[in-house]
Amino acid sequence: MSGKIRAQLIGATGYGGLGILELLMQHPNFEIAALVARDDAGKRIDDVYPHLAGRCDLVVQAPDSVEVGADCDVVIFATPDRVSQQYAASLTERGVRFIDYSGDFRFTSTDDYARYAERHPSIKETTHDAASLLGKNAYGVSELNAEAIAGAPMVGNPGCFAIGIILGLAPLYRAGLVADGLVAVDGLTGSSGAGKKPAPLQHFSHLNDNVVPYRVLNHQHVVEAEMTLGRLGAGGGATVDFIPHLLGTTRGILNTMHLTLTKSVSRDALMEMFREAYAGHPFVRVLDTPPTLKGPLGSNYIDLSVFVAGDSKRAVVMSSIDNLMKGQSGSAMQNLNLMFGLPQTAGMERGPLYP
């Protein structure tokens, strides 16, 4: 026995599966129990992803050939919405913890889930198939919910846009500084958030050199951002007018967020508030200069900065992440570290890649 934590990975061949596989491979405390996926089952993972040649030769197993939760300490669902719901009861009964990349366990009540499900373009039903477990789960924003995550049987990894909005605005909502709880957010995202499957929006000839606004004022990630931010501080609610813009680049999300302050606060005071809020959080960097999309690329950092306008009565916050790291697998790894009592940074010493 290696003494390592054994992780079973469901949905191993998408970008989300790939991301956590690579983090686990270089992690001192984890090992892969199984790679499971419907697509490419039977293939070696380095045939699916040739950049893994010489690094990982595990074979992808078909879902029906593997018992979910068997022979492992944790299950990682890098799967679409409504997959992990089907396995949640069984895993919980057996005492196998899990983390899920979809919206299935981001919400702690059926009402909250329903509001999300209604908004989601590919979810038909709004009832949760493991409703009785909602409330036991933790929402996986490590910087806000570390304690809950550490103890939860299941963690709902946050949406890629949501985490950048939430961490960028939490200090202001907590301090009651957001007038009417209203913020206007322009989110700029690379194409990899849409995953590996070819589609017209992600077709190279269309997207290259392009910017394509989509799901204007209607993106499902807003729901978890509004709920999370709205319940901070006095809990006056939050409204996020969100416009996602798809960019002709592969990785990264940069959110630019505009709000009116409830009172004048200088930029220095806001920066100090942000620095205090995130002191001791190893992946949050509060920068004097505006964050750039490439600043955190390949790493788990979130880069933040805040500016003021109109005699300090309005604020603009910018946050930048690698959408496949802090926006997905990096957060998952951070949450797994919390779940197993490891340092948050374990396995994630990798810095950004520049240029």
Add this chain to the structure above:
Amino acid sequence: MSGKIRAQLIGATGYGGLGILELLMQHPNFEIAALVARDDAGKRIDDVYPHLAGRCDLVVQAPDSVEVGADCDVVIFATPDRVSQQYAASLTERGVRFIDYSGDFRFTSTDDYARYAERHPSIKETTHDAASLLGKNAYGVSELNAEAIAGAPMVGNPGCFAIGIILGLAPLYRAGLVADGLVAVDGLTGSSGAGKKPAPLQHFSHLNDNVVPYRVLNHQHVVEAEMTLGRLGAGGGATVDFIPHLLGTTRGILNTMHLTLTKSVSRDALMEMFREAYAGHPFVRVLDTPPTLKGPLGSNYIDLSVFVAGDSKRAVVMSSIDNLMKGQSGSAMQNLNLMFGLPQTAGMERGPLYP
């Protein structure tokens, strides 16, 4: 004699000069009187820009070898700020009309100019060297000022960010629909707006796959947008919180603009208002779907759409242009057409390039 309008082009070797040169070359009513530039003087223009091989073999002339305004019907200054000011009096005395790409003749009073000059990163003095001519000039937003442009001795071509903001918001300001006159704008721009001169921000290895916010809440183009919008309708003033974002792409500006409406208005009603406002304007396209950065690429179109949020109490307007066309040389050509009584579209039948 060809009977064509003879245009003398000052600053011929920058991207702005190139753009108008190419439009004039294919224009039925214009011809080039001289190409003048400090850089690359003495070279053939197709040695400076090899893509012009077989199309244009004119030689670039040094400024001191050519009399500005001689042997021509119009002078085009594709030059930095404070160049055309030096020639304005002399040209006006001789009755030679001109158009200028910089901020020199965008403002019709010395006060307005001073507010702009203060904000500009490379203008040292705020007094205008041809102050007595301000008021005779026209600000070159063809869709708003066609009559003034047609008769003016000099036209100040608008800033690339400004024109997208102004045309995107003019119908709302004119109708008094913008609460507090306040709008938050995230502008996304390709690199070519910064011109041809190598610089760290435009260095390929830095900018590729990147988004770099810059001059946060401090861009000089905002001044002309605020003045123009603020004087529409009842003239309640305008405040534009503007964040320019430099993208890793060559061409295009997409502005996403958030505002609170003074009363609820449905999307349909707003779209109808936009369609009416721009009926008969051949380069404005009001689209049902969000405009994309590549939609107008290579053409003089501005693509617009408007959406509503919060029970139709807030609006989001998006505008997209090719920054080197509608954002620069295309607007200049449109203004020149107006100045010489030609159809606005003359010489600009070229459609967008896609994919």
Add this chain to the structure above:
Amino acid sequence: MSGKIRAQLIGATGYGGLGILELLMQHPNFEIAALVARDDAGKRIDDVYPHLAGRCDLVVQAPDSVEVGADCDVVIFATPDRVSQQYAASLTERGVRFIDYSGDFRFTSTDDYARYAERHPSIKETTHDAASLLGKNAYGVSELNAEAIAGAPMVGNPGCFAIGIILGLAPLYRAGLVADGLVAVDGLTGSSGAGKKPAPLQHFSHLNDNVVPYRVLNHQHVVEAEMTLGRLGAGGGATVDFIPHLLGTTRGILNTMHLTLTKSVSRDALMEMFREAYAGHPFVRVLDTPPTLKGPLGSNYIDLSVFVAGDSKRAVVMSSIDNLMKGQSGSAMQNLNLMFGLPQTAGMERGPLYP
């Protein structure tokens, strides 16, 4: 009656159909008789391609609702292999001329066609369904076959890689200068040659910033290049070792071609040979400097240059085209102009787009 040549366009919604549609729209002598396509039938073409808004509102017709060849002077098949073969006999009988984008009519004998069809990844049969017409058709390299094209009932538009190889090497093969008839070619291509349909190779996240060699030494375009070059001059045959490389860019093909000369020839002499070979050909530019991918972008030019190595015993030729223009729709327009006795450049005054 407009007196214009009426063109019926089959396969109107792919990039090839779009390209010729846009050229025909701005052509003084042509008009569109019908847009026909299986995909998106019933939609307005500007809903399929929003950049056409305000420019073209024709409705795409389903193939079964239109008689191919009816009410038109020419049919343009922007369709895959083995489509135009099915209509060729009927059209010929009715005296309706056509041009085809696929390999169907690039070869003038069944043997030649069979060699091509064997190599093609998506052609199952190697017998031609309109075999009796082969020999009446013309291969559409305008610069080499203008006379045949002008008189042919049907023209096979050349492959995008082939035309850059053929025009780049024709002067050398014709002069018997290519040792063993052997040339090594590295072709670099943008993604748009693969068309509009999403596919893993053209998925943005995969292709962005990437170079992917594919069909190594096995691309079907080589067949027409080898046949055409091998029959020039003394006709000693040609062997093209061809490696296509897919680039993370949208448009353009740059071929770099290495060969040993049968005798030493100076660079100056070779350049002179190229200039003479292409004198009077308006779309061929022989450049002193190496051609760049963006040099001809958006235009119908082919840019060429030749260099020598090893005491002038070896030559390197580079050619650059826009794969959707000279490599596809531009050549088709040029051929249509020849077929109808118009100047080759009619409708194609558009210059390259730079930057």
Add this chain to the structure above:
Amino acid sequence: MSGKIRAQLIGATGYGGLGILELLMQHPNFEIAALVARDDAGKRIDDVYPHLAGRCDLVVQAPDSVEVGADCDVVIFATPDRVSQQYAASLTERGVRFIDYSGDFRFTSTDDYARYAERHPSIKETTHDAASLLGKNAYGVSELNAEAIAGAPMVGNPGCFAIGIILGLAPLYRAGLVADGLVAVDGLTGSSGAGKKPAPLQHFSHLNDNVVPYRVLNHQHVVEAEMTLGRLGAGGGATVDFIPHLLGTTRGILNTMHLTLTKSVSRDALMEMFREAYAGHPFVRVLDTPPTLKGPLGSNYIDLSVFVAGDSKRAVVMSSIDNLMKGQSGSAMQNLNLMFGLPQTAGMERGPLYP
């Protein structure tokens, strides 16, 4: 005392300096003694490179404020040609070993150096200022010269194009399989090889979506490739006709190399020969499929594959590297590991970044 190997880094603020800094930071056996650079001296390195925020706050020291070779175990010159030559004698006398990124110590005789210097665009003199040391140095291709590197007082890190050509062709030259010793190479490179300094070729608006062949048949890296390959096996000499192509991407070099074999050899046999040649070399991956530019991105791998044409009488070899890793800092780290008796992979466990 930490017991770590202390490295003094000269030229710390270029991309080469940045690359080795980041590798040393995560290396268990090294520590930074000093960061030295002319540019940005006095600044914190994370102000120069904001992506290092929270990771490294060392201050860049001016060259005249630091004694080269003092208080360290090894000096790393990430500097242009002819810098390390000036310090070589002094360092050698004091017994301080060094590695140099330029061509200064890639050659072991003054004749060889002179042939290189003649070809180099920015070297004026062809005499070496530390000529007496040539012969003691080792050329830093780790896979070919491990023993010499381990013992040498100074190592000349290879050129980025050269290492991909050399490792791709060494097995064939060693086996005497290259007819006439002649190979035609098309090299495709990202922009970062040109460094951090803005220049017209690397200006974003020019390079984006472009391919620019440059220094056609005249690149200085060819010299070291020809010398190294020509002396393998029977040593019949080597001639490399090399065309570098600058791509609109940041990282990576993909070389496609064409040669005639001295006898027919099957692809299988060649692949086996490559696999044997590189067995036990942890950074060389011999792939069945063509390597891609992104395959090794961010890592120190070189990906290779070989194909045959013409009844196995001709071969095509492709190699792909990250030009800033295996092509520069990764090779330097690998050489440093060899120099200090450490595993070649120490500090370089980082895998490629995909997508």
